[in-house]
Every structure is written in C-alpha cells, then in structure tokens.
Amino acid sequence: MRYLSPAWFDAASDALAGDPGLAAATADLHLTLEQVVTRAPEGTVTWHLVIGDGVQLVQGSASAPDLRFTTAYPTAAAIAAGELPAPIAFIRGELRVGGDLTLLTTHQRALGAIHDVLSEVRKATDDA
Numbered sequence: 001m002r003y004l005s006p007a008w009f010d011a012a013s014d015a016l017a018g019d020p021g022l023a024a025a026t027a028d029l030h031l032t033l034e035q036v037v038t039r040a041p042e043g044t045v046t047w048h049l050v051i052g053d054g055v056q057l058v059q060g061s062a063s064a065p066d067l068r069f070t071t072a073y074p075t076a077a078a079i080a081a082g083e084l085p086a087p088i089a090f091i092r093g094e095l096r097v098g099g100d101l102t103l104l105t106t107h108q109r110a111l112g113a114i115h116d117v118l119s120e121v122r123k124a125t126d127d128a
Helices: 006-018 021-025 073-080 086-091 102-106 108-117 119-123
Strands: 031-040 043-051 055-059 067-072 095-099
Touching (some): 006 055, 006 108, 006 119, 021 108, 031 073, 086 095, 102 108
Antiparallel strands (some): 031 043, 043 055
16 A cells, blocks of 8 residues: 555554553553654645544644654655664654654654554565
C-alpha cells in the first residue's frame, strides 16, 4: 500500500489501537510527535502521534508537538517502508527534526515499542 494513502492511515491506526502492549509501554508518558511530509502526491501532508497510555494516530497538525519531523515524500516513504533508517536520513540532511531532541533518547523504549507495532504496516508499505 502507498505511504500516506487512506489504506496506510487505516492500517497504521488499526495496528496502534489494536496492540494491548502499547498502553503499558506508554504509561505515564505524554508526548506528541508530528510528521510533515512535503511533495507528497496529495501535496504537503501532516499527521501526528499522541502518545500516552496508548498511541493514537491523528491526521493533521498537532497544536503543540514535542517533536516535529519534516522531510520530502521520497525520503519519508523510504523510511516508512523500512528501506532507509531515519538516523541515516537525518545525517544526510534529508530529515529535519525540531523540538526537544532529548526526548528521542529519554523515551527510546516507548518509541521502540511503537516501531515494533508498526512492523507489519512497514512490510506492506511502498512508495508507489
């Protein structure tokens, strides 16, 4: 399925909502991560994750994200498909990160749990 398509948003939302372990992994955590994808087939697309006692994927901008990731569609799609590690895209200057970067290490375990839950979605994601 194409990254950022309605099917992708549905699959990612369902995976996050349907995983019973995420509530425990994100207990007592209050964090909002926003993704801004430029040059997508639909234009610029923004979505965010609300993390805390579970994870909710929301289409659109967050009112006050703790972290914001911005990249062009080809890079974002490659990251979403598991073909390009985000740290490599960041080092290459293809991924910009704004906000409190220490949150990435402080909450590494919870972010890893989210990454794991989305593994099946990643396998089904392509950039076509």
